[in-house]
Amino acid sequence: xxxxxxxxxxxxxxxxxxxxxxxxxxxxxxxxxxxxxxxxxxxxxxxxxxxxxxxxxxxxxxxxxxxxxxxxxxxxxxxxxxxxxxxxxxxxxxxxxxxxxxxxxxxxxxxxxxxxxxxxxxxxxxxxxxxxxxxxxxxxxxxxxxxxxxxxxxxxxxxxx
Amino acid sequence: xxxxxxxxxxxxxxxxxxxxxxxxxxxxxxxxxxxxxxxxxxxxxxxxxxxxxxxxxxxxxxxxxxxxxxxxxxxxxxxxxxxxxxxxxxxxxxxxxxxxxxxxxxxxxxxxxxxxxxxxxxxxxxxxxxxxxxxxxxxxxxxxxxxxxxxxxxxxxxxxxxxxxxxxxxxxxxxxxxxxxxxxxxxxxxxxxxxxxxxxxxxxxxxxxxxxxxxxxxxxxxxxxxxxxxxxxxxxxxxxxxxxxxxxxxxxxxxxxxxxxxxxxxxxxxxxxxxxxxxxxxxxxxxx
Numbered sequence: 459x460x461x462x463x464x465x466x467x468x469x470x471x472x473x474x475x476x477x478x479x480x481x482x483x484x485x486x487x488x489x490x491x492x493x494x495x496x497x498x499x500x501x502x503x504x505x506x507x508x509x510x511x512x513x514x515x516x517x518x519x520x521x522x523x524x525x526x527x528x529x530x531x532x533x534x535x536x537x538x539x540x541x542x543x544x545x546x547x548x549x550x551x552x553x554x555x556x557x558x559x560x561x562x563x564x565x566x567x568x569x570x571x572x573x574x575x576x577x578x579x580x581x582x583x584x585x586x587x588x589x590x591x592x593x594x595x596x597x598x599x600x601x602x603x604x605x606x607x608x609x610x611x612x613x614x615x616x617x618x619x
Numbered sequence: 620x621x622x623x624x625x626x627x628x629x630x631x632x633x634x635x636x637x638x639x640x641x642x643x644x645x646x647x648x649x650x651x652x653x654x655x656x657x658x659x660x661x662x663x664x665x666x667x668x669x670x671x672x673x674x675x676x677x678x679x680x681x682x683x684x685x686x687x688x689x690x691x692x693x694x695x696x697x698x699x700x701x702x703x704x705x706x707x708x709x710x711x712x713x714x715x716x717x718x719x720x721x722x723x724x725x726x727x728x729x730x731x732x733x734x735x736x737x738x739x740x741x742x743x744x745x746x747x748x749x750x751x752x753x754x755x756x757x758x759x760x761x762x763x764x765x766x767x768x769x770x771x772x773x774x775x776x777x778x779x780x781x782x783x784x785x786x787x788x789x790x791x792x793x794x795x796x797x798x799x800x801x802x803x804x805x806x807x808x809x810x811x812x813x814x815x816x817x818x819x820x821x822x823x824x825x826x827x828x829x830x831x832x833x834x835x836x837x838x839x840x841x842x843x844x845x846x847x848x849x850x851x852x853x854x855x856x857x858x859x860x861x862x863x864x865x866x867x868x869x870x871x872x873x874x875x876x877x878x879x880x881x882x883x884x885x886x887x888x889x890x891x892x893x894x895x896x897x898x899x900x901x902x903x904x905x906x907x
Contacts, residue, residue, distance in 0.1 A: 460622045479667075480620035482654070503651055503722055504809055515695075515724040521651045522725065525624035526669060569720070590808035591719025 466527045469537025477524050484508045484519040487534060495535035495564045499593070506592035509565035510534050516572035518591070535564035538571055546616075547571050550609035551602070558596035566592045570606045578617075580610055621657065623666045629673055630755055630785055636668050637781045638757045644668050646779040648690060649726035651718070652734045664780070671727075676785050679703060686789040694723035694731070694741065706791035708904065709798035709817050713744035716802050719809050729784050732765055735775035738812045738835035738880075744800055746841040747817035747833040750789045756782040769840035795828075796821040797905030801893040803886075812836070813881040814874075814890055818897040820851075822905045827851040827860070830901075832894060836880060837872035844868035844894065856902055865895035 465474045468491070477486060484501075487493050487510070496519060499507030503518040510519045511533040539545030547570045550556070557563050566589055573580055573588035580588070585606045594602065625644075627633040637644050645664035647653050648671055656662045670676060676689040679700050686706045688697065697703050698715035710728070717723055717731065717740050731741045732752065745765045752768060754761050754777060763776065765787070770776050777784055792798060798819040804810040812835070820830045830851040832844040847864040854860040874886040 462624070478620075479622065479624040502655060503718070506719060506721055509721055516721050517725050518651070518719075518721045521654050521722075523624055523647070523650060523654065523667065523669075525626065526650070526671070528626070587808075588720060591721040593809065 462525065464525055464528050466529060467531045469533055475524075479523070479525050481524045482520055483510065483512075483522040483524055483527055483532070486524050487519060487532075493534050493536050497561055497564060499561070499565075504593075505562075505565075506569065506589075507562055507565045509568045509592060511568055511572050511575075514572070514575065516569045516588075516591075533568070533571075535567060538567070545571065546612050547574065547606065547609040550605040550612065554601050554605040554608055556597065556601040556605035562592055562594040562596075566594065566602055570609065573606070574610055574613065578610065579614060580606070582607075585610075621664055621667050624669065625666060626669045626672050630670075630675060630783060633668050633670055633673065633783055634755060634757045634781075636666070637783075640666055642780045644780065646670055646783055648730040649693065651722050651726040652730065670783060681706070681791065684791050684793070686791045688728055688787045688789065690727065690729040690783065690785050692728055694718075694726050694728060695720070697728050697741070698723065707744075707748055707789050707798070708792070709747055709800045709819060709901075710741060710744040710789070712800035713740040713815070713817060716740050716800070716804075716812075729787060732768065732787070733775050733777050733779060733784060735769055735773050735840075736836075737772060737838065737840050738815050739841075740800075740802070740812065740815055743815045743833050743835050743841045744798075744817040745787060745789070746843070747798065747819045747831045748789050748792075749819075749831065750787050752777070752784045753786045753788060754782050755785050760785075762788070766841070766843075772839040792819070793821075795823055795905055797901040797903065797907075799897040799900035799904065801897045801900075803881075803889055803893060811879060814886055814893055816868075816890070816893040816897045817841075818894070818901045820898065820901045820905055822856060822902060825856050827854050827856060830864075830898070832864070832868060832898070834868060834872055834890060834894070837874045837886070837890070842871055844871055846870040847894065851898075861895055861898045861902075864898060865891045868894045 497507040499505035508520040644666035677691040694714035803814040846867040
């Protein structure tokens with residue numbers, strides 16, 4: 459089997475891997491790197507559960523060929539915060555009850571973070587567009603939208619201190 | 620599955636790879652359609668040639684009265700571009716309704732055209748704009764109107780095993796011209812279109828000079844509502860003429876009964892409404 463080297467940055471750290479060129483970014487994240495926070499919901503780009511941030515924009519990792527990632531900055535849910543210091547979006551999701559089964563959550567959070575990184579003060583339409591590619595079967599989206607708004611408000615408040 | 624993935628940095632290099640591989644290599648841009656086609660065995664390339672890092676085909680620019688969209692331009696880039704919003708608004712609206720934000724961040728306008736689905740949002744808009752595709756192969760470059768790129772349902776005249784669409788050329792909208800895109804779908808995102816309508820009108824002294832009205836999926840490719848267009852030539856701009864034109868759109872529309880796209884009956888009923896709304900919006904924009 460033909461294997462190739464690929465170098466990219468993952469959650470702030472440089473990574474060099476030897477991969478099969480036909481692997482997707484999702485395959486590599488979950489199976490090679492054992493970062494299972496990113497989920498495989500459909501494998502077809504139709505649910506957003508596999509959303510990661512690549513060079514600042516939200517993408518469906520199930521449809522990104524791994525070689526396309528060479529030289530890019532990739533962020534996964536594992537990299538944005540942790541139990542001791544959660545990312546404001548993670549905290550807001552917990553505080554506002556925006557999680558039920560949790561399967562859509564990593565993708566939702568990454569889409570939300572991608573929005574807030576570029577648009578720190580989004581309006582409701584912008585929040586809705588940012589998560590429009592993330593399907594949730596449990597919550598009905600209302601608390602998710604509220605959580606993103608709350609996270610934005612919190613970050614704004616902190617920045618003005 | 621494919622065994623190699625190459626990322627050339629010029630169109631010449633990309634074409635050279637295609638030529639050397641004699642049909643075993645295929646162009647990939649965003650890949651959001653192609654990867655699924657490879658999975659379903661619709662295509663079976665051994666080598667993928669990624670064109671998204673080629674500087675000369677990234678970017679949106681103007682040249683005289685034309686807007687040039689490079690093959691590397693994503694739907695999101697087109698939707699947000701001030702140039703596209705100013706000079707080809709219908710394309711910005713169309714690109715904005717493709718798939719989801721994540722898809723729009725990697726999928727390209729040109730890829731949407733080459734994939735040749737009858738109702739591909741940006742292709743419907745590009746046909747309304749009278750856009751042309753520039754297609755390069757190792758020995759020649761040709762220019763073909765987007766409207767003429769179709770060879771049957773889901774089939775394009777572009778051979779991605781040995782040629783590359785490098786740019787799309789769009790005649791920029793001038794003062795007195797306006798455009799609009801209307802879409803009927805089950806959801807606001809992650810939904811295939813039940814109907815897409817794209818309209819470009821030019822008006823003068825309260826009369827239509829001409830109109831291009833494109834609808835899909837009502838046939839194997841984007842379809843011009845030619846009777847409607849004929850009715851509007853030189854017609855006064857009022858509710859009556861717009862309504863007549865909207866109804867005449869049915870003359871060239873042949874939607875199927877589809878579990879995915881909706882029944883023929885429902886879509887015929889709603890097509891008139893979409894055409895009417897698109898015409899009204901395009902006129903309002905032309906007047907501004």
